[in-house]
Amino acid sequence: MDFDFSDDQVSLRDAVARWVDKGFSFERRHGIAKAGGRTREVYGELAELGLTALTVPDSHGGMGFGPVEAMVVMEELGRGLVNAPLAQGALMAPALLATGPAELKDAWWPQIADASALVVLAHQERAARYRLDRVATRAVAQGGGYTITGVKSIVPAGDEADAFVVPANLGGADDDDSGIGLFLVERSAPGVTLRGYPTQDGARAAELTLANASAQLITTDGLAVLQAAVDIGIAALCAEAVGVMDRLLAITVDYMNTRKQFGATLASFQALRHRIADVKMQVELARSMSYYATLRLADPEPRRRQAIAQAKVQIGQSARFVGQQCIQLHGGIGVTDEYIASHYFKRLTMIEMQFGDTLHHLGEVSDRMQETAGALV
Template structure:
């Protein structure tokens, strides 16, 4: 199988890498963290590159590119530790809006592509433990009431896509619809905060808030699952980029750090640890490719594949982060040194859209009688 990227994809990769090197280096990122974890200037820079229109159809002013192109971009954003919620606004939101009525698509998709509207998914609730069908937010006569947690860039977003329950028990798979809530709507309350990696998030509280129906309860959960799988694939690619850069930083440090008059990279035991890190990176890379290529499959196969990919990425991110930090010694945990920030970002990513324990349960639940080696 040919895993080579096209010339256009390589050009896209180079463009994003140059932008990160020029406008999002470590010192600039530190300033963004101190300012709250979101930079409007950086967001406008991504819009200027056309990245926000990556997944928006050409009919609505975007580029209409596919999952492999998105993977290329996410790898480079991961290498640069970019905190702005590109995956949320540039990949997940267009996926969800693509299932909305045409008039709503025409209203919002061109604004997303142009960087004029930042729309994020607000689906996580307390007690849900990553279960997408656990929805306590209620929808009555087009008005929503409830609280969503860990919403990306909550105080910077212009609108939110909110799963809400029209009917059924709080954990019922049926009866979940998707709504769009504008930030300025009545009854919206925001509680922003910073995450461990410095990025911006917060809680969204709705009290009898008017909303626009995007997807009815007959398809709401299925569309939400697709959007989350798009987010998982994006996280996998971002994780690969972050791990690749962290490994490079660690190798450079080992070539410079000396003990007993020689570089520690010459010590056989440490070389073995670096080899193990490289193996975990390549395992993660192959599963990231697998995740992106499986997004077009039918739902059962897609959900199983994305759970498998996120499980491997979670294991790899933890191993790579821990090993590289230990190989740095004390400097690896200081705020002034870049490797600690990669470790923080990898830790946060492992928890998003289902941690490793959750994904292990998903993989187990989706195994069939044909999964064993003795079939």
């Protein structure tokens, strides 16, 4: 099987890498994080590269690229530790709106493409854990439209977003997956309240409270669309994690080649070289599963969801191993806020928890293997 990237994909990767090297130094990122993590300006710079238009159809001002191009971009952004919400705003949001009415797409896809609007998914609820099919937020038909009441937690870049895609229950029980709809709620709508806060990885999130907030219906078949969009987000996270791990490994190797102990560099000790070899193996395992997740995004739902869960398990395991080993090889300096490695470690920790932690996705993999696991029947 040929895993080489096309010329266009290589050019795209190189363009992102050049921007990271010239425009997003660690000092800039650290300053943004210390100032609260607002990255709308950075998001605008990504728009100038065309990245916010990456998956928007060309009929609506986008580039019409697919999952592989998104993976290439996210891996490079991971290497640079770019904390702008590109995956949420440019990859997931277009997919969430794709099944909506034409007037909704005509209004929002061009704004997503040129970054004049940031649209993010607001789906997490306190009682739902990582389940997408448990929704307590309620939608009520009213006056030819809908109003929504509920609370969504840890909305990425929530207090910087212009609109939210909100899953809401259309009348069934909280765990009735047949009654979930998707709605677009504008930030300026009456009844919308936001409480923003910085996250430990230098980005931002918000609590979104909706009190009879006006909303536009995207689709009444919300769960299937939500699952597909979250899978896109997980595949993007996997690619980002590979970039983060790649760079953290390089930082650690460079440190070991310069730091001396007992009159010799750390890289000269065989036991430490073996540990770096183990780290490299975990990075490559993660890379292969990132490719696997991306290539399975076009598969039918059961196969796609299983592949995504398998990839997230490997990414979570690799991220934990790589992060812990690299920080330990640094010693005390590795956890200081002024040193770059600690920020890569924090991002890996956040990636492991987003869209379901390793244990959650291990359960997902197990559930989908029940028909083939155990003794032959």
